[in-house]
Amino acid sequence: MRVSRDQAAQNRARIIEIAGQQFREKGFDGIGVADVMKSAGLTHGGFYGHFNSKDDLIAEACAAAMALSVRRWTSLSEASPGDALGAITQSYLAGDAHGEGQMSGCMMAALAPDIARRGGPVRSRFTEGTKALLDILINAVTGRSKARQREKAIAIMAGLVGTVVLARAVDDPDFAREIKRVGEAAFGRDAE
Numbered sequence: 001m002r003v004s005r006d007q008a009a010q011n012r013a014r015i016i017e018i019a020g021q022q023f024r025e026k027g028f029d030g031i032g033v034a035d036v037m038k039s040a041g042l043t044h045g046g047f048y049g050h051f052n053s054k055d056d057l058i059a060e061a062c063a064a065a066m067a068l069s070v071r072r073w074t075s076l077s078e079a080s081p082g083d084a085l086g087a088i089t090q091s092y093l094a095g096d097a098h099g100e101g102q103m104s105g106c107m108m109a110a111l112a113p114d115i116a117r118r119g120g121p122v123r124s125r126f127t128e129g130t131k132a133l134l135d136i137l138i139n140a141v142t143g144r145s146k147a148r149q150r151e152k153a154i155a156i157m158a159g160l161v162g163t164v165v166l167a168r169a170v171d172d173p174d175f176a177r178e179i180k181r182v183g184e185a186a187f188g189r190d191a192e
Contacts, residue, residue: 020061059121066129089188
């Protein structure tokens with residue numbers, strides 16, 4: 001049975017969204033194409049009508065997740081022009097998005113080590129998304145020069161991602177909250 005172009009586009013978007021969630025939860029090697037397609041309510045055989053390979057799907061899922069983060073950070077920045085950094089930091093470190101509910105959490109914190117082991121389009125898409133997020137942070141911090149703002153933004157991004165990685169890794173919920181609280185205090189304000 002043939003599907004319309006609109007339905008095919010909707011199916012592709014659904015596959016990418018579900019794959020992104022499942023990759024963040026289980027890693028790239030922890031979930032197969034058949035599992036993603038089943039979760040999307042589609043047959044395994046239909047996968048290659050949408051993607052050339054699993055790495056193609058991974059690259060698309062990375063791009064989609066990073067684009068969503070860019071939209072969130074942009075919206076937070078625009079809503080809090082006087083404290084964009086604080087708003088981004090608080091949102092990034094808040095709630096279950098970086099705890100039990102990793103499926104919708106940050107792609108960087110969930111998959112950076114896996115991405116580092118991949119080549120080509122996967123790393124390229126991740127790099128593009130990371131640079132776009134960095135640009136938002138650069139505009140959220142002050143500095144004597146653009147170079148200093150960039151350095152601060154890179155340090156803040158690395159600190160935020162590291163905070164989430166540690167908070168996710170520990171098995172003590174109180175300790176995880178403490179890690180996030182300290183990360184928010186350390187990275188959520190613009191100090192020269």
